[in-house]
Amino acid sequence: MGNSFLVTTAIPEPGLQLLSDAGRVTVLPDPPDYDALAALCASGDFDVVLTQLRDVIDAPLLAGARLRGVSNFAVGYNNIDIEAATRRGIMIGNTPGVLTDATADIAMLLILGTARRVVEADRLVRDGKFLGWEPELLLGRDVSGAVLGLAGFGRIARATARRALGFGMQVLFSPRPPGDRPVSAAELGEFAGNVRQAPWDELVERSDFLSLHVPLSDQTRHLVDADVLERMKPDAILINTARGPIVDETALVDALRSGVIAGAGLDVFEDEPKLAPGLAELPNTVLLPHVGSATVPVRSEMARLSALNAVAIAEGRTPPHAVNYLASA
Ligand code: DGY
Secondary structure (H helix, E strand, C coil), X not given: CCEEEEECCCCCCCHHXXXXXXXXXXXXXXXXXXHHHHHHHHCCCCCEEEECCCCXXXXXXXXXXXXXXXXXXXXXXXXXXXXXXXHXXXXXXXXXXXXXXXXXXXXXXXXXXXXXXXXXXXHHHHCXXXXXXXXXXXXXXXXXXXXXXXXXXCHHHHHHHHHHHHCCCEEEEECCCCCCCCCXXXXXXXXXXXXEECCHHHHHHHCCEEEECCCCCCCCCCCECHHHHHHCCCCCEEEEXXXXXXXXXHHHHHXXXXXXXXXXXXXXXXXXXXXXXXXXXXXXXXXXXXXXXXXXHHHHHHHHHHHHHXXXXXXXXXXXXXXXXXXXX
């Protein structure tokens, strides 16, 4: 019997073609709910399931799964219980690297968009309220000279730093908030002398823009809570292109309403696709529907990598991008 792939949501080419070249492909017409996905994974009909972030692959599902592996169409994999998968010998793949620049572009877009009030400005024009140039119409903030605090200093944070330096921002970073680890000059590479490491508390207190670039984990869930928001500058802006649950969204709505901080640019939400009550009504926010990686070339590369991972797993090889390395594979 050849390889068999389950694709929970159609992916762009060349993904589906690569899978079809390697075996039988079943693409579900609609995203499955948890029980339907669990049943399909337990059926024994598939070697590998190609998943999206909304597909929850937790320990109970994995306990019943008869699969060689899961290939996630994303660099993040907080939807998958990696420990449980590893225990059961189920290989997990992801799509790192290819979406770094696109996601950093969206972080920069949110920095600029919140600073210069782009949503309010766009709405004013569309509502027919633009009556001509005015000295004090929609005054915003300068990005140049402002302090950008990066929570995390991985690929996407570094790409954001590169852009921010080009805009004349001062860049601070905290590599593993809320904890810390020293980053050597060698590790800083091109950034040595241009960016400065700061403890998390200092980052929170000094940033004009605090941008989140950490994976979601038990350590980073609600990293930005009411207490952290309280300690930010009253004119600070929070940027999140990482994962929604890193921010306590209800506390954020309160902070934005009461002027504890000045604004937020969000591409991700705590309970996606739902928004915390009140968030959508706040004028001092720019809200995007998780489009950090949404360019045609990037999604095509993600499709290619996730298909290559799936084929390798089905054929018993270690995938090019393995999240968990299983020596037996
Ligand atoms: C990811 O890959 O983790 C993004 O959130 C979606 O592209």
